[in-house]
Amino acid sequence: xxxxxxTPHRTPLNRESVLRAxxxxxxxxxxxxxxxxxxxxxxxxxxxxxxxxxxxxxDLLDGMVDIVFGEIEDPSTATDWKGAxxxxxxxxxxxxxxxxxxxxxxxxxxxxxxxxxxxxxAVMRCLREAGFPFELAVHAYSMQxxxxxxxxxxxxxxxxxxxxxxxxxxxxxxxxxxxxxEYPYLVELATHLVQARYDYAAEFEWGLDLVLEALERARQTx
Amino acid sequence: xxxxxxTPHRTPLNRESVLRAxxxxxxxxxxxxxxxxxxxxxxxxxxxxxxxxxxxxxDLLDGMVDIVFGEIEDPSTATDWKGAxxxxxxxxxxxxxxxxxxxxxxxxxxxxxxxxxxxxxAVMRCLREAGFPFELAVHAYSMQxxxxxxxxxxxxxxxxxxxxxxxxxxxxxxxxxxxxxEYPYLVELATHLVQARYDYAAEFEWGLDLVLEALERARQTx
DNA sequence: ACCTGAACACCGTTCAAGT
DNA sequence: ACCTGAACACCGTTCAAGT
Numbered sequence: 001x002x003x004x005x006x007t008p009h010r011t012p013l014n015r016e017s018v019l020r021a022x023x024x025x026x027x028x029x030x031x032x033x034x035x036x037x038x039x040x041x042x043x044x045x046x047x048x049x050x051x052x053x054x055x056x057x058x059d060l061l062d063g064m065v066d067i068v069f070g071e072i073e074d075p076s077t078a079t080d081w082k083g084a085x086x087x088x089x090x091x092x093x094x095x096x097x098x099x100x101x102x103x104x105x106x107x108x109x110x111x112x113x114x115x116x117x118x119x120x121x122a123v124m125r126c127l128r129e130a131g132f133p134f135e136l137a138v139h140a141y142s143m144q145x146x147x148x149x150x151x152x153x154x155x156x157x158x159x160x161x162x163x164x165x166x167x168x169x170x171x172x173x174x175x176x177x178x179x180x181x182e183y184p185y186l187v188e189l190a191t192h193l194v195q196a197r198y199d200y201a202a203e204f205e206w207g208l209d210l211v212l213e214a215l216e217r218a219r220q221t222x
Numbered sequence: 223x224x225x226x227x228x229t230p231h232r233t234p235l236n237r238e239s240v241l242r243a244x245x246x247x248x249x250x251x252x253x254x255x256x257x258x259x260x261x262x263x264x265x266x267x268x269x270x271x272x273x274x275x276x277x278x279x280x281d282l283l284d285g286m287v288d289i290v291f292g293e294i295e296d297p298s299t300a301t302d303w304k305g306a307x308x309x310x311x312x313x314x315x316x317x318x319x320x321x322x323x324x325x326x327x328x329x330x331x332x333x334x335x336x337x338x339x340x341x342x343x344a345v346m347r348c349l350r351e352a353g354f355p356f357e358l359a360v361h362a363y364s365m366q367x368x369x370x371x372x373x374x375x376x377x378x379x380x381x382x383x384x385x386x387x388x389x390x391x392x393x394x395x396x397x398x399x400x401x402x403x404e405y406p407y408l409v410e411l412a413t414h415l416v417q418a419r420y421d422y423a424a425e426f427e428w429g430l431d432l433v434l435e436a437l438e439r440a441r442q443t444x
Numbered sequence: 445a446c447c448t449g450a451a452c453a454c455c456g457t458t459c460a461a462g463t
Numbered sequence: 464a465c466c467t468g469a470a471c472a473c474c475g476t477t478c479a480a481g482t
Contacts, residue, residue, distance in 0.1 A: 012446070032330075036475060048476080049447050057475065104326060106379055108254075117405055124407035134414065141411075142376070143429045147365075150372025154364070157328055183339055185346035189363075192356065207365045214436040234465070258456060270457080271466050279456065 013043060015053045019063040023099065026064065031101035036060075061105060066113025068102040071095045074122040081130030082212045088123065089148050089208055096152040103152045133222055140215045147211050151204055235265065237275045241285040245321065248286065253323035258282075283327060288335030290324040293317045296344040303352030304434045310345065311370050311430050318374040325374045355444055362437045369433050377422055 021043055026034045036057055040047040054060045073091035075084035096103050112120075120141075127137040243265055248256045258279055262269040276282045295313035297306035318325050334342075342363075349359040 035473085037473085046448055048449080051476080052446060104330065106375065108326065110379065117408060121405045121408050124411055128407060134410070135418075138411065138414065139425070139428050139432075142373070142425055143369075143432060145376060146372035146429060147368050148372065149375050150368035150370065151364070153328065153371050153375060154367060157332065183343045185350060186339060186343050188356070189346055189360065192360070196357075203361070203364055206361050207368060210361075210365060210436045210440065211433075214432045218432065257454085259454085268467055270468085273457080274465060 013045065013049065013053055015063065018043070018050055018053045019060070019067055022060055023064050023067050026101045027099060031105065034101075062109055062111065062113060065102055065105055065109050066115045068095060068099050069113065069119055070115035071098075072119055074119055075126040077126055077129055081126055081132075082216060084126050085123075085144065085212060086208060089144065090205075092148050093152055093155075093204055096149075097155070100156050103149065103156055106149070130219075132219055136218060136222060139218075143211060143215065147207060151207065155200055155204075235267065235271065235275055237285065240265070240272055240275045241282070241289055244282055245286050245289050248323045249321060253327065284331055284333065284335060287324055287327055287331050288337045290317060290321050291335065291341055292337035293320075294341055296341055297348040299348055299351055303348055303354075304438060306348050307345075307366065307434060308430060311366065312427075314370050315374055315377075315426055318371075319377070322378050325371065325378055328371070352441075354441055358440060358444060361440075365433060365437065369429060373426055373429065377426075 018039075022034060022039055025039060025042055036050055037047045039060075040050055043050075050060075054063065072095050073088055075081075075088040078084050123141060123144075124137060127140055128134070132140055240261075244256060244261055247261060247264055258272055259269045261282075262272055265272075272282075276285065294317050295310055297310040300306050345363060345366075346359060349362055350356070354362055
């Protein structure tokens, strides 16, 4: 391992570059191994140097989450609200798949950044302009975000990426648990998921359509 | 502060008592301040003593999450599947409010404990016995859990507990951001939430009914 | 203006030892 | 069988100092 030469950065650090590096590092190595020290090292800088650009680790995490929000596609203000909402939901799911650590992080991040505000502003605007009465728009907003984040959370939690991996895991679990007879319905479920080559994207869209159609019905009966 | 007397525990530790103490500590002081050292202190024991009952901190967290799952009411196998599902959803939300740290924790906990398995077995069973064809039961299961966990996640994230707190926060945010003019719809939203004394429980149930009714329609058209 | 280095009060976990 | 104590390799962050 060559000792890193001590060339000073031509482009000195700034908040943006620190945040982007942190996002990249979390994407690659997971959030649990993102430390100020490790990030400093990645940027060729002593840990304390980061504190000129970021107030604390909390601040760093807030910034990272807002970068993720910035990647979600805003709904267009089209005539077709369902299409617009479907697109932004699909985009949100894709973004949360790309940055799996982010969904778990929103947990504690209590103050929304500008990208977050901008995005949710656009969502409310889309619904209101599509003719949702105010209170129904609030319900629709809550409903959709619950579904999107909840799905992303489950997708992240489910311990397999491909059907083959899943088959392995079922096998393994069966060996450890032993008495799978207690869980006939779960066994049926697991078996099916393997055989049907379970498709997260299709599952997401099935639920999304259910939600959007139910909201459309609610809108019409108002 | 009196030095704790060195009386040995009459009832020595075991896995159960360690897990329960950890849950209680997380409830009181938050998950971020739950450390092996702090937990040991709480139990009047040197940190390393815990490792006789728990393989690692990861194992401790897995166990804690499963305790939380154990508190969720299983659906009864009644004729009324909607009622049964509504009850268990309401119970799940209540439990996740009681243990706010748990929802953020499911993030990384990838191997489900017995209480988790038992609960989800009961959910699948309820749906199947209510006449949901297999694939629709899978969709219904995914849909409901996405909604429940997503709602809990948002509820946890939203930074206010009571409408009054919320009013304060809007005010504060307005001062910091300055240019709230950029977000007219969010301002409208925030204002309304304060005036309407936003009720999480009512919001949750509105969405839950939307989901359950949409699922019932899907079931009938099969 | 930006970066450094030493120090402080923490972590989870190992290992060998005590009772 | 259960608990202890010292040690190791980490954390985030402070402060005073360097360029």
